[in-house]
Amino acid sequence: MSEEAMKVDQPQPPRTEALQTLTEGPLSSSISKLSGSSRGIPSNLDFYFYRNFDEFKAPIEQITEQSQSMLGSVGSSAPIWGKKMAVPQDLDHEYDWLVNVNDEVLERFDSSVEEFKRIRNEAEEPKRPMIADFDSENGFQLVCGKKKKGPSGSASANGDSTQVSSVKVATKDKKTVGTKPKVPFHIPTIRRPQEEFNIYFNNSNQPFEHAWLQRSEDDQRFLHPLEKLSVLDFVDTDVGDVEPVKPPSLESTPFKLVEEVKDLKELAAKLRGVNEFAVDLEHNQYRSFQGLTCLMQISTRTEDFIVDTLKLRIHVGPYLREVFKDPAKRKVMHGADRDIMWLQRDFGIYICNLFDTGQASRVLKMERNSLEYLLHQLCGVTANKEYQNADWRLRPLPEEMVRYAREDTHYLLHMYDLMRTMLCLMPKESENLDTPLVEVYKRSYDICMHLYEKELWTENSYLHIYGLQGAGFNAQQLAIVSGLCEWRDVVARFEDESTGYILPNKTLLEIAKQMPVTTSKLKRLVKSKHPYIEHNLASVNKEDKLEQIRSSMNFPFPSFTGSSEQSKPIIKAPATSSEIPHSEGPLSDLSSSFQNCFQSRKRNRKPREVKKSLESCGLQVKPFDYEAAKRGVIFGAKSVKDAGAGERCKEPEFRREEKIFRRYSLK
Numbered sequence: 222m223s224e225e226a227m228k229v230d231q232p233q234p235p236r237t238e239a240l241q242t243l244t245e246g247p248l249s250s251s252i253s254k255l256s257g258s259s260r261g262i263p264s265n266l267d268f269y270f271y272r273n274f275d276e277f278k279a280p281i282e283q284i285t286e287q288s289q290s291m292l293g294s295v296g297s298s299a300p301i302w303g304k305k306m307a308v309p310q311d312l313d314h315e316y317d318w319l320v321n322v323n324d325e326v327l328e329r330f331d332s333s334v335e336e337f338k339r340i341r342n343e344a345e346e347p348k349r350p351m352i353a354d355f356d357s358e359n360g361f362q363l364v365c366g367k368k369k370k371g372p373s374g375s376a377s378a379n380g381d382s383t384q385v386s387s388v389k390v391a392t393k394d395k396k397t398v399g400t401k402p403k404v405p406f407h408i409p410t411i412r413r414p415q416e417e418f419n420i421y422f423n424n425s426n427q428p429f430e431h432a433w434l435q436r437s438e439d440d441q442r443f444l445h446p447l448e449k450l451s452v453l454d455f456v457d458t459d460v461g462d463v464e465p466v467k468p469p470s471l472e473s474t475p476f477k478l479v480e481e482v483k484d485l486k487e488l489a490a491k492l493r494g495v496n497e498f499a500v501d502l503e504h505n506q507y508r509s510f511q512g513l514t515c516l517m518q519i520s521t522r523t524e525d526f527i528v529d530t531l532k533l534r535i536h537v538g539p540y541l542r543e544v545f546k547d548p549a550k551r552k553v554m555h556g557a558d559r560d561i562m563w564l565q566r567d568f569g570i571y572i573c574n575l576f577d578t579g580q581a582s583r584v585l586k587m588e589r590n591s592l593e594y595l596l597h598q599l600c601g602v603t604a605n606k607e608y609q610n611a612d613w614r615l616r617p618l619p620e621e622m623v624r625y626a627r628e629d630t631h632y633l634l635h636m637y638d639l640m641r642t643m644l645c646l647m648p649k650e651s652e653n654l655d656t657p658l659v660e661v662y663k664r665s666y667d668i669c670m671h672l673y674e675k676e677l678w679t680e681n682s683y684l685h686i687y688g689l690q691g692a693g694f695n696a697q698q699l700a701i702v703s704g705l706c707e708w709r710d711v712v713a714r715f716e717d718e719s720t721g722y723i724l725p726n727k728t729l730l731e732i733a734k735q736m737p738v739t740t741s742k743l744k745r746l747v748k749s750k751h752p753y754i755e756h757n758l759a760s761v762n763k764e765d766k767l768e769q770i771r772s773s774m775n776f777p778f779p780s781f782t783g784s785s786e787q788s789k790p791i792i793k794a795p796a797t798s799s800e801i802p803h804s805e806g807p808l809s810d811l812s813s814s815f816q817n818c819f820q821s822r823k824r825n826r827k828p829r830e831v832k833k834s835l836e837s838c839g840l841q842v843k844p845f846d847y848e849a850a851k852r853g854v855i856f857g858a859k860s861v862k863d864a865g866a867g868e869r870c871k872e873p874e875f876r877r878e879e880k881i882f883r884r885y886s887l888k
Contacts, residue, residue, distance in 0.1 A: 269690055282691060295322065324591055404611035404622060407507055409752060411614050414513060414531045415717055424510045424714035429675040433569040445670055446546055447573055452666045454548065455574045456659055457641060465638035467600070471627055479528040482536050488519070488526055489540040495521050497551035499633035502560045503613040503626060507722055510713050511675065514567045515613035520630035527626055530567070531614070538568035548573040553637045555579050555592045562673040572669050578633060580664040581640040584657050585647065592629065599639050600632045678710045686726050694733060701733040723753050
């Protein structure tokens with residue numbers, strides 16, 4: 222018998238041993254090395270500095286490419302997920318995607334383990350025969366909840382049936398979780414709430430004015446109501462007397478959808494009569510420049526409420542502001558970092574006395590911190606996260622979305638009771654540290670102290686675009702990026718749309734990379750991909766409409782010098798008002814907007830002659846100093862002194878956007 226045949230006939234090691242070898246072998250050591258090596262990579266501004274050197278840039282780009290390839294392979298594995306899960310290009314969305322994938326894998330593993338335990342317990346009960354779904358040789362058990370099927374497809378009746386070649390992972394119940402969301406992330410046919418409910422928005426390039434807060438004596442900052450209180454004012458003293466009571470089911474709990482002012486008034490009265498209540502928000506960031514709070518879920522010990530914050534936007538603050546600010550009432554939220562900001566921005570609501578269950582799970586060092594995990598571990602509830610990224614602007618709300626929204630707060634007060642008890646029983650890590658319960662309240666206090674800041678545009682803001690640092694652009698391409706970003710920012714503020722909806726980063730960088738100088742090339746880059754641009758691109762039909770791309774290639778740019786022997790740049794004088802075509806109505810195509818954008822930038826620069834290098838005929842590029850450029854970026858309260866009075870001066874501060882938009886208008 223040949224050596225190869227002998228290898229085939231040799232029994233394979235049980236899967237339990239293979240799994241143990243895997244966790245103790247190369248994979249485990251590789252992960253350990255990867256974790257240690259990652260800590261040696263420079264961060265923040267140091268990272269951008271080192272990217273100027275090929276010795277650092279080349280391996281980083283290789284790692285990025287390999288990582289993207291592997292993530293793409295994971296997302297395209299339709300047999301595993303039941304659908305293709307394309308990796309988003311936006312960094313924030315990509316992070317959320319990766320978190321969701323990890324949660325999905327861990328949830329399936331948990332489900333498999335639970336099913337394994339259940340089946341084994343049933344099999345080991347006295348006077349019951351052993352269930353024949355166990356692969357005794359390999360140490361694994363089929364955990365999909367059904368008996369194994371033989372080759373013919375019929376269920377096997379004994380343990381000698383066909384061997385299972387691999388572990389099958391339990392899948393979620395199709396009754397509660399579909400293969401794909403029933404409500405997508407974006408429904409283009411929904412009428413914009415800004416128009417339907419006359420929602421006022423102030424997207425001016427000025428710091429956000431917290432009109433409901435007092436200012437400090439030097440008028441340099443806002444004073445949060447919590448500054449007058451201490452964390453110790455909120456710490457429980459009677460936790461031992463609390464007997465956690467599991468809340469009734471959703472079906473047996475009274476529920477009210479608050480859509481009228483009178484109902485909102487009744488809700489405020491009920492909240493004034495309780496000592497604690499749970500809160501959560503549903504938000505939409507894609508169809509508004511700053512974002513829109515679409516729903517507010519509130520649960521007391523006995524009732525659930527959902528407030529339509531689009532319809533009642535101007536009434537939510539006046540009726541609910543005081544109960545949220547009342548330090549005597551405990552507010553329970555999960556992962557409240559962004560919710561705190563949205564409440565301040567949309568309703569002028571500032572929270573005091575918060576207990577964040579997400580922070581509590583971290584202090585308790587729980588395996589995971591997601592609400593879905595905590596619901597399963599503490600309440601025995603399997604949450605349906607199908608609508609996590611749904612378009613919450615949809616009206617009327619389907620019953621399934623209402624149920625999902627209620628689940629986010631219905632069990633929070635019970636979780637709050639359980640976690641307080643667990644925190645009190647948890648010993649301190651050190652005598653010098655606070656007790657775990659006090660630590661949770663400190664973290665929750667710090668979250669409440671954060672104040673919303675509007676993102677402000679500066680001439681260096683384009684440096685923060687995800688993907689720019691690794692694009693390797695030259696001076697001409699960076700000039701196009703800068704111009705497109707400024708145009709996009711102005712249009713997004715005026716239209717109250719997100720910059721990603723107006724022109725996604727990926728497309729913007731692609732335009733800058735290819736530098737299209739013909740209408741057809743520009744159309745191929747943007748048409749049939751992005752709704753806003755496609756809608757406003759219909760009248761792009763003349764070759765000379767893309768002069769702005771050509772002229773942008775001649776812009777002088779900081780830290781860059783050079784020329785080309787083949788195509789020496791010719792600097793044209795800025796166009797006079799008589800040379801620019803006028804129209805009684807606003808401009809109606811994208812390329813004309815680009816042209817005005819670039820022409821306006823040229824007016825602000827004096828033409829200068831580009832000197833030819835004596836050493837080379839090609840473009841000579843100096844390393845771009847990202848660290849120096851980023852010092853000029855302004856965000857929020859840091860620019861209050863220089864930027865003006867903020868939202869109290871609504872008319873004067875918005876004039877700039879109106880004037881600029883007249884130059885860049887798409888309509």
